[in-house]
Structure formats: structure tokens, C-alpha cells
Amino acid sequence: xxxxxxxxxxxxxxxxxxxxxxxxxxxxxAGFDVKKSELHGMSQRGGSVSSDVRFGAGIxxxxxxxxxxxxxxxxxxxxxxxxxxxxRPGVAPLDPDSLGGAKLPDRKxxxxxxxxxxxxxxxxxxxxxxxxxxxxxxxxxAAAANREAFRTGRSIGEAxxxxx
Amino acid sequence: xxxxxxxxxxxxxxxxxxxARSAGVALGAGYPGTPSTEILEAFSALGGRAEWAPNEKxxxxxxxxxxxxxARAIATMKxxxxxxxxxPLFTAAYTGVKGGLAVVTADDPGMASSQNEQxxxxxxxxxxxxxxxxxDSQEAHDFTLAALEISERWGIPVLLRMTTRVxxxxxxxxxxxxxxxxxxxxxxxxxxxxxxxxxxxxxxHRRLRxxxxxxxxxxxxxxMNVILPGDASRGIIASGxxxxxxxxxxxxxxMLKLGCTHPLPMNxxxxxxxxxRRCTVIEEGDPWLAGEIRAAGMTxxxxxxxxxxxxxTVNRVRRILRGEPDSAAALPRGNPPQLCPxxxxxxxxxxxxxLRCIVAxxxxxxxxxxxxxxxxxxxxxxxxxxxxxxxxxxxVLPAAEAARVVSVTGDSTFMHSGIPGLLEMVxxxxxxxxxxxxxxxxxxxxxxxxxxxxxGRSLAGEPAAAVLPERLxxxxxxxxxxxxxxxxxxxxxxxxxxxxxxxxxPSVIVVRRPCLLSARKLKAAARRAEEGARSR
Ligand SMILES: Cc1ncc(C[n+]2csc(CCOP(=O)(O)OP(=O)(O)O)c2C)c(N)n1
Ligand code: SF4
Numbered sequence: 001x002x003x004x005x006x007x008x009x010x011x012x013x014x015x016x017x018x019x020x021x022x023x024x025x026x027x028x029x030a031g032f033d034v035k036k037s038e039l040h041g042m043s044q045r046g047g048s049v050s051s052d053v054r055f056g057a058g059i060x061x062x063x064x065x066x067x068x069x070x071x072x073x074x075x076x077x078x079x080x081x082x083x084x085x086x087x088r089p090g091v092a093p094l095d096p097d098s099l100g101g102a103k104l105p106d107r108k109x110x111x112x113x114x115x116x117x118x119x120x121x122x123x124x125x126x127x128x129x130x131x132x133x134x135x136x137x138x139x140x141x142a143a144a145a146n147r148e149a150f151r152t153g154r155s156i157g158e159a160x161x162x163x164x
Numbered sequence: 165x166x167x168x169x170x171x172x173x174x175x176x177x178x179x180x181x182x183x184a185r186s187a188g189v190a191l192g193a194g195y196p197g198t199p200s201t202e203i204l205e206a207f208s209a210l211g212g213r214a215e216w217a218p219n220e221k222x223x224x225x226x227x228x229x230x231x232x233x234x235a236r237a238i239a240t241m242k243x244x245x246x247x248x249x250x251x252p253l254f255t256a257a258y259t260g261v262k263g264g265l266a267v268v269t270a271d272d273p274g275m276a277s278s279q280n281e282q283x284x285x286x287x288x289x290x291x292x293x294x295x296x297x298x299x300d301s302q303e304a305h306d307f308t309l310a311a312l313e314i315s316e317r318w319g320i321p322v323l324l325r326m327t328t329r330v331x332x333x334x335x336x337x338x339x340x341x342x343x344x345x346x347x348x349x350x351x352x353x354x355x356x357x358x359x360x361x362x363x364x365x366x367x368x369h370r371r372l373r374x375x376x377x378x379x380x381x382x383x384x385x386x387x388m389n390v391i392l393p394g395d396a397s398r399g400i401i402a403s404g405x406x407x408x409x410x411x412x413x414x415x416x417x418x419m420l421k422l423g424c425t426h427p428l429p430m431n432x433x434x435x436x437x438x439x440x441r442r443c444t445v446i447e448e449g450d451p452w453l454a455g456e457i458r459a460a461g462m463t464x465x466x467x468x469x470x471x472x473x474x475x476x477t478v479n480r481v482r483r484i485l486r487g488e489p490d491s492a493a494a495l496p497r498g499n500p501p502q503l504c505p506x507x508x509x510x511x512x513x514x515x516x517x518x519l520r521c522i523v524a525x526x527x528x529x530x531x532x533x534x535x536x537x538x539x540x541x542x543x544x545x546x547x548x549x550x551x552x553x554x555x556x557x558x559x560v561l562p563a564a565e566a567a568r569v570v571s572v573t574g575d576s577t578f579m580h581s582g583i584p585g586l587l588e589m590v591x592x593x594x595x596x597x598x599x600x601x602x603x604x605x606x607x608x609x610x611x612x613x614x615x616x617x618x619x620g621r622s623l624a625g626e627p628a629a630a631v632l633p634e635r636l637x638x639x640x641x642x643x644x645x646x647x648x649x650x651x652x653x654x655x656x657x658x659x660x661x662x663x664x665x666x667x668x669x670p671s672v673i674v675v676r677r678p679c680l681l682s683a684r685k686l687k688a689a690a691r692r693a694e695e696g697a698r699s700r
Contacts, residue, residue: 011499024334028173035300036173037333039276048498060412062300062333062405065478082498 003056010075015111020051026133027055037062109149116153176304181206183308188346190235193223196611197242199331200270220245231261258368260319264312274475283449288426295426297404380427388423399440413481508677511650513538524554528574548581558594576608605679644671
């Protein structure tokens with residue numbers, strides 16, 4: 001299998017880092033070498049945030065090189081333009097519109113719904129690894145809501161894949 | 165599936181903390197600063213004894229004291245923090261230490277969250293201390309153990325030089341055991357070794373140079389520096405994260421990957437350079453490594469000047485290796501950070517803007533007062549510079565202009581290095597007086613809500629003494645000391661500021677209103693504690 005590069009982007013406070021943590025953990029649980037990198041540190045809200053996750057047999061640089069991302073997940077539509085240069089030519093970005101207005105259990109779980117959408121296209125990551133990573137990331141009521149958000153996103157992703 | 169205990173996914177910062185814990189480090193001291201902050205937070209979460217010192221100098225000195233007493237210690241800080249702690253570092257290199265002492269400097273090439281992109285590799289050479297440069301979390305873990313070993317073997321503080329992409333990237337770690345147990349702390353009197361008066365410091369300097377010569381000889385075959393196989397037509401010398409980018413940019417090249425970069429293994433480098441047709445040094449920041457190698461009489465290629473600026477990436481390394489100019493294509497910019505909606509700092513900068521003040525600022529969330537929509541901060545140099553820079557301006561400006569100067573600092577910054585500024589204001593007051601605002605939001609917000617000596621809580625969240633800035637100012641003999649809440653009474657705050665500007669006396673206004681995120685975090689913690697108590 002060749003290495004997989006994912007960029008997740010959004011605004012501070014949207015859960016970009018939480019989402020990339022879950023993706024990295026899922027890949028880690030599936031036994032891959034994983035590197036994940038982002039710039040963070042400021043508490044304030046609203047600034048652009050993006051996080052790179054790479055997994056495969058052996059990863060060197062923790063940052064996705066420009067033009068080599070296999071997927072771009074934007075939690076905010078405006079962040080697509082800022083990060084489009086990261087994508088491999090011909091790959092379409094995923095943004096909240098890709099969910100087609102599906103109802104989420106909770107607005108806060110948009111990041112996880114987008115992971116569900118992404119997961120349908122990442123065939124090397126078994127669903128069980130995703131679910132374990134989700135269980136490790138949330139507890140209590142949030143766990144159930146996020147599982148549901150993930151399932152919602154994933155089934156939309158599968159439907160899109162079938163059509164294609 | 166149970167997580168594999170032999171394999172964990174950790175950030176570089178967490179990996180340092182884990183290694184420090186398993187090496188029996190008795191004390192971790194530091195001051196928050198991106199990207200180093202999470203080291204002590206993780207060390208504390210693992211059960212280690214960790215503290216936020218008021219500033220980096222205090223942190224390093226506390227760690228030096230622990231190491232003098234035979235304990236293992238770490239001091240953590242961001243790159244600019246080492247400027248503050250440079251004084252103790254340079255002379256602790258002379259005294260040496262008994263217990264292992266690792267000084268972690270987290271550099272920020274590209275300035276993701278810093279006021280400059282200084283390259284702290286210069287400090288290793290300037291102070292004469294060994295330096296290790298991890299390239300990922302595994303090495304952050306292993307090199308922390310190695311730093312403590314080298315430190316104890318030669319009795320010398322060791323610099324662990326990290327960078328943002330090593331600190332904040334998560335990579336897979338297989339933990340290893342520390343090579344030996346920590347000693348039992350005990351103080352052995354050694355006046356000639358530990359009291360640096362000139363008569364004792366002169367031989368201490370010679371001892372330091374002798375230790376460094378020994379470490380240089382050891383480093384030739386230390387195992388910290390490895391040759392990665394590849395085509396002899398292209399040789400690359402690199403360290404830290406640059407080695408990762410370079411290996412990806414040209415996987416077929418032969419590479420000398422340096423882990424211990426001070427004192428450099430010059431013979432090993434010479435042999436490597438002789439084994440390849442072309443030898444390029446790939447490094448982020450200043451051309452430090454290339455300069456050292458060239459000074460030793462070798463011919464190597466270095467990156468062009470334009471690559472001194474910003475972070476390296478795989479793409480940039482490819483361009484360096486191909487001899488191409490840095491890509492001029494401007495990449496789209498994301499949204500800049502902003503003060504949170506409802507942040508108490510907002511009212512302060514709206515008011516300062518309305519009163520057309522000249523604002524000597526400082527570093528924290530409130531530095532965003534310099535950006536639109538406020539544009540109400542005129543200077544920001546380094547932590548603690550607001551009160552002093554404002555005083556300097558007041559002393560030379562024409563009276564009408566001088567009377568508009570206001571200094572603005574945050575509470576954590578005030579504790580860090582703002583207090584001497586108040587002393588300067590009392591001792592050498594400008595003719596027009598001065599106005600210092602201390603924005604006390606009850607936290608170190610900028611770096612992610614850390615405690616400090618004014619918050620009443622320790623790093624671990626335990627109750628601690630709380631130093632009030634207004635009490636300090638009063639104790640210094642400042643007559644005009646006020647506490648104001650700009651959110652509860654914006655008009656009252658504006659009136660107080662006007663009066664203070666008009667009265668031409670040194671004035672301190674403590675602007676007290678909690679940071680919104682901090683208040684939310686404290687409320688959540690209280691709720692958890694209450695639920696815990698109820699379920700018990
Ligand atoms: C010498 C030094 N150490 C650490 C930092 C990192 N840093 C930047 S601002 C800041 C403190 C901010 O806290 P505070 O003054 O209370 O302002 P707030 O962010 O809460 O508004 C820190 C620790 C730095 N820039 N320089
Ligand atoms: S984190 Fe706190 S201090 Fe910083 S901008 Fe937000 S509310 Fe203001």
C-alpha cells in the first residue's frame with residue numbers, strides 16, 4: 001500500500017485537531033506508521049487551522065507536501081481555497097456541503113461527521129479501527145452522538161462512492 | 165483490541181515527558197511558551213513533579229539547584245525563553261551539575277506563534293554545552309534519556325533542541341528504559357566548583373573546555389549520528405526535522421543524519437564528505453551547521469540565503485537540492501487569529517483607540533489589539549517590554565505626546581518580567597508620569613490557559629498562593645493604584661483612564677476580568693469535581 005496523506009482544515013474551535021487526532025489514532029490502531037502535524041498554540045478562536053495526517057508503511061516528514069494530499073477535509077467551506085494547493089491534481093475536496101444537509105445529532109459533531117465521509121474513501125482503514133478511535137476520544141453522551149455522526153457521514157460517503 | 169503497550173502515538177513534547185518520567189526526573193520547571201508548553205503538562209499528568217516558574221530564568225535556576233543536589237531535572241521553554249535564562253545557562257556550563265540536567269529549548273522556525281525565529285543552536289556553541297536534536301517523537305524520547313546520561317557522565321547541562329514540528333507532531337514511539345537509576349539527592353559541599361568568583365571560575369572554564377573535547381571525541385562514535393545508505397554521487401548532511409524532509413525529498417541520496425550537533429563529530433563528517441561526490445547541508449534557520457563544517461576546513465554546499473527564512477518543507481528541500489529559487493508563488497493566506505467574541509481585552513483596545521493613546525504593548529492574546537479592527541497597539545518587542553518601553557518614550561517625547569503614552573501588559577507577562585518595569589517607573593519616573601495597564605484575566609491565555617503566580621493555582625491545579633499585582637504596586641509606593649472591570653463598567657474604565665492620563669503621576673490600573681475560555685474551563689472542572697463528590 002502506498003502512503004496516504006490527509007489534510008483537515010477549519011477554523012479555531014471547530015475541532016480540527018480533535019478530528020486529526022481521531023484519524024491518526026485510527027490509522028495507528030490499524031497498525032500503520034503514522035505522523036500527524038499541525039501548528040497550534042493560540043487559544044483564540046476563529047483563525048485558520050489545518051492539520052496533516054500521513055499513514056502507511058513508513059512516514060518521513062510529518063507534513064504533507066504540496067500537491068500530494070489524497071484528501072482535503074474542510075470543516076469550513078472558506079478553508080477549501082486556502083488549502084486547495086495541497087491536493088493532488090484532480091481530487092475533489094470534501095466540505096460540509098458534501099454532507100448534503102444531512103441532520104447531525106449535534107452541531108459540535110460536524111468534525112466527526114466529516115471523518116465519516118472521509119472514511120468511506122480510505123479503504124485501507126477498517127471501520128473497527130475508526131470505531132475504537134472514536135470510543136477512545138469521547139465519553140458519556142458525546143460518545144453516542146459522535147458515533148451517530150460518524151455513521152451518518154460514512155453512509156453518505158458510501159452512497160457517493162457507489163454513484164461514482 | 166487493547167492498545168499495543170510497546171507502541172504509542174505521542175507528540176514530541178509528550179515523548180520528552182514520558183522519558184523524563186521513566187528516567188526518574190525529580191523536578192520539571194519551566195515557563196509556558198509554544199511549542200514547549202505541553203512537556204510539563206504531560207510530565208505532571210504522568211505523576212511527575214512539575215512547576216510553572218514565574219519566568220524561564222527562575223525555572224532554569226530551580227532546575228540547576230535540583231541538579232546540584234544530585235537529582236535529575238529538566239527545564240523547558242520556548243526559544244526566546246532561553247534568552248531570559250541565558251545568564252544561568254552560561255555559568256552552569258562552568259559549574260557543571262551532579263544530577264542530570266536537560267534544558268529543553270523549543271525553537272519556532274517560521275514563527276507559527278512567536279515574535280522572532282532565532283536559531284538556538286547558536287546557544288550550544290556560545291555557552292559551551294552539548295546539544296541533541298531529535299527528528300521525531302521516538303528521538304525526542306531517546307534523546308531525553310541520552311541528554312540525562314551525557315549530563316551525568318560529564319557533569320554538564322545538556323541542551324535538547326526541539327523545533328515546532330518535532331514538539332507538536334505525533335509519531336509512533338516505542339519507549340525504552342533509562343540506562344540507570346537516579347541517585348539519591350544529597351548536597352556535597354564543593355565551594356571551588358560551585359561558587360563562580362573569578363578565582364574559581366578561571367579553572368572552571370578550562371574544565372568546561374576539557375569536557376567538551378572529551379565529548380567531541382566520544383561523539384565520533386557515539387551512535388547518535390548515523391549514515392543512511394544511498395548513492396555516493398549525492399551526499400546530504402542534516403539534523404532534526406530537516407533530516408526527515410531531506411530523506412523524503414531525495415530518498416536515494418546518502419545521508420549523514422546528526423543527532424548530537426554540539427560538539428560536532430568533525431572526523432565522522434570529514435569521512436562522510438570524502439565518501440560522496442557532492443555534499444549538501446540541509447538545515448532550517450541560520451546556516452549554522454554549514455558554517456561550523458566550513459570553519460573546520462571542509463567544502464560543503466549550503467542553502468541559498470532565501471531559505472534562511474521560514475520552515476523547511478519537503479518541497480523546499482527539493483528546490484534546494486535542484487538548485488532552484490524558492491517558489492515565489494504566494495500561497496493563499498488563511499484567516500488570522502482574533503480575540504474571542506466577548507473577550508475582555510476588546511473593551512480595553514476600543515477605549516485606547518478612542519483616546520488616541522500611544523500604546524507600548526506586550527505579548528499575549530492582547531497583542532491582537534495591534535490588528536484590525538483595533539489597531540491600538542504601537543510596539544511589541546519581547547515579554548516584559550511594555551512598561552519599560554513606554555517609560556523610555558515618555559522620557560524623550562515632547563510633553564503633549566508623552567502624556568498619551570500608555571503601557572499595556574498581561575498578568576502572566578507582568579509576573580514574568582513586568583515587575584522590574586514598575587520598579588523603573590517608581591525609581592526613574594518621567595516628568596509626565598505614566599499609565600500602566602495590567603490586563604489581569606486570571607490566566608496565561610495565549611499559550612493555552614496555564615497557571616502563574618497570580619492565579620492561586622499550581623501547574624497541577626492545586627491551590628497555591630496568589631500574588632496580586634495591585635498589592636505589589638502599592639508596596640512599591642505607587643500612590644495611584646486602581647482595579648477596574650471594563651466589561652461591567654466600560655464608562656467607568658474610560659473615565660479612570662482619562663483621569664490617570666491627565667494627572668501626570670505614575671498610575672497602575674489592574675484591569676480585572678477573567679478570560680472567557682479560562683472561566684469556561686474552570687466551570688467545567690468545578691462541575692466534574694462536584695459530580696465526583698456526589699458519586700462518592
Ligand atoms: C520569553 C518568553 N517566554 C514565553 C513566551 C510565550 N508567551 C507569549 S505571551 C505569553 C503570556 C501571555 O499571558 P498574559 O500576559 O497573561 O496574557 P493573555 O494571553 O492571558 O492575554 C507567553 C507565555 C514568550 N513570547 N516569550
Ligand atoms: S483566550 Fe481568553 S484572553 Fe484570549 S482572546 Fe479568548 S477570551 Fe480573550
